[in-house]
Amino acid sequence: FWEFLQAKFKDEFAPVSYQTWIESAHPIKYENQKFFIAVPSSLHKEYWERNISTKVVEAAYEYGNQEIVPVILLEADLQKERNTPAATEPTATQKSPLAAAHLNSKYTFDSFVTGSGNQMAHAAALVVSEEPGETYNPLFIYGGVGLGKTHLMQAIGHRMLDRNPNANVKYISSESFANDFINSIQNRTQEEFRNEYRTVDLLLVDDIQFFADKEGTQEEFFHTFNTLYNTKKQIVLTCDRLPNEIPKLQERLVSRFKWGLSVDITAPDLETRTAILRKKAIAEKLEIPDDALSYIASQIDSNVRELEGALVRVQAFSTMKNADITIGLAAEALKDLKESKHQAGLTIPQIQNQVAKYFKISLDDLKGHKRNKNIVMPRQIAMYLSRELTDSSLPKIGQEFGGKDHTTVLHSCDKIAKLLESDLNIQHDLTNLKAALKD
Ligand code: ADP
Numbered sequence: 150f151w152e153f154l155q156a157k158f159k160d161e162f163a164p165v166s167y168q169t170w171i172e173s174a175h176p177i178k179y180e181n182q183k184f185f186i187a188v189p190s191s192l193h194k195e196y197w198e199r200n201i202s203t204k205v206v207e208a209a210y211e212y213g214n215q216e217i218v219p220v221i222l223l224e225a226d227l228q229k230e231r232n233t234p235a236a237t238e239p240t241a242t243q244k245s246p247l248a249a250a251h252l253n254s255k256y257t258f259d260s261f262v263t264g265s266g267n268q269m270a271h272a273a274a275l276v277v278s279e280e281p282g283e284t285y286n287p288l289f290i291y292g293g294v295g296l297g298k299t300h301l302m303q304a305i306g307h308r309m310l311d312r313n314p315n316a317n318v319k320y321i322s323s324e325s326f327a328n329d330f331i332n333s334i335q336n337r338t339q340e341e342f343r344n345e346y347r348t349v350d351l352l353l354v355d356d357i358q359f360f361a362d363k364e365g366t367q368e369e370f371f372h373t374f375n376t377l378y379n380t381k382k383q384i385v386l387t388c389d390r391l392p393n394e395i396p397k398l399q400e401r402l403v404s405r406f407k408w409g410l411s412v413d414i415t416a417p418d419l420e421t422r423t424a425i426l427r428k429k430a431i432a433e434k435l436e437i438p439d440d441a442l443s444y445i446a447s448q449i450d451s452n453v454r455e456l457e458g459a460l461v462r463v464q465a466f467s468t469m470k471n472a473d474i475t476i477g478l479a480a481e482a483l484k485d486l487k488e489s490k491h492q493a494g495l496t497i498p499q500i501q502n503q504v505a506k507y508f509k510i511s512l513d514d515l516k517g518h519k520r521n522k523n524i525v526m527p528r529q530i531a532m533y534l535s536r537e538l539t540d541s542s543l544p545k546i547g548q549e550f551g552g553k554d555h556t557t558v559l560h561s562c563d564k565i566a567k568l569l570e571s572d573l574n575i576q577h578d579l580t581n582l583k584a585a586l587k588d
Pocket residue numbers: 256260261262263267292293294295296297298299300301425453454457
């Protein structure tokens with residue numbers, strides 16, 4: 150299977166990335182559906198978990214219709230494990246409060262950088278962890294992907310456990326909540342399910358947009374919410390949008406979600422991005438001069454997760470080349486990341502003009518809300534090109550198209566990508582448009 154994976158990734162990754170990420174990793178063992186893979190650094194580990202693990206899962210299906218769970222280990226930890234007697238391994242019954250609460254040890258207030266975009270949310274999170282259940286209940290944090298919602302939410306959990314290690318803190322994604330609930334019905338363990346969720350001191354439910362369309366789960370969550378609220382237990386929710394923008398979310402939940410405080414997180418400015426990188430570099434003990442940090446921050450302007458990815462990439466590049474990190478090295482490391490897709494200097498308005506001209510429709514219609522087929526398609530194409538050829542974030546693109554939601558933009562891009570697989574007309578249009586935009 151490993152050879153199969155290597156061959157597959159060799160095709161899929163650029164040579165530099167392949168060398169950096171794949172060649173440095175090696176398989177350890179396969180046990181109980183778990184596939185253990187060792188990597189050399191925590192940066193590699195993060196990169197694998199974020200970008201490669203799902204590909205491994207897919208590849209296992211392709212290879213032998215197998216369901217596997219990749220587990221990425223640090224080589225250093227592996228060494229340690231070999232040297233410690235098995236008896237010292239913690240058993241399930243001695244689980245730490247952190248593990249019991251499902252919190253990531255990195256997501257604390259200490260490691261969270263405040264700045265434009267997250268100041269309000271950070272302040273609210275602090276208040277809630279000072280006075281849980283008292284001031285803002287529920288706290289509803291919303292904003293685009295990779296902007297720190299999960300981090301901030303878990304920081305509240307950490308703070309509460311720091312104060313009182315016996316506090317019953319529970320972090321869960323809305324999808325896991327839904328799955329747990331469905332399992333409890335199937336296994337007739339609803340009683341336990343209720344006990345588990347209705348007796349916590351702090352409930353953190355992440356990404357509740359996935360409650361959309363889940364009737365039964367919403368019903369159950371409604372009761373969970375009421376019980377906790379009435380006993381003054383703190384509830385914190387995150388979402389990629391406002392409650393009333395979640396499709397098919399029961400009105401009574403929408404109104405409850407608004408009882409407390411809703412705060413948004415938006416993309417960080419350059420200064421904040423640089424500060425985030427600096428903090429990360431210190432935590433990872435990386436030697437990076439300030440100018441290189443600002444350079445990386447200036448290149449990635451939307452999302453903190455991508456920002457971290459860029460840092461990982463630069464770091465791996467420097468290890469590979471055995472060279473110190475400088476602006477030049479950073480530029481080289483990030484080059485194919487950008488060059489593969491983005492066209493330097495191209496702006497969204499330029500794309501809009503070109504597309505409107507090409508399809509002979511007005512610019513207003515292109516950016517507007519009309520649903521006629523002869524307008525919708527060019528609009529989707531223009532969004533698709535904006536995503537592909539510029540480094541604008543989804544919300545930014547939405548803004549430029551008359552203030553549309555980022556999910557609308559995402560949907561449009563996916564739609565065109567799908568069509569491109571089979572529709573010759575669209576392939577033709579896009580080739581023409583890209584050629585015109587090159588000039
Ligand atoms: P979201 O839940 O909004 O999609 P996450 O909380 O998962 O985003 O954040 C993505 C990554 O960026 C995480 O690794 C997180 O630690 C980091 N991050 C986001 N915002 C900040 C910040 N203000 N300071 C430090 N790290 C941050």
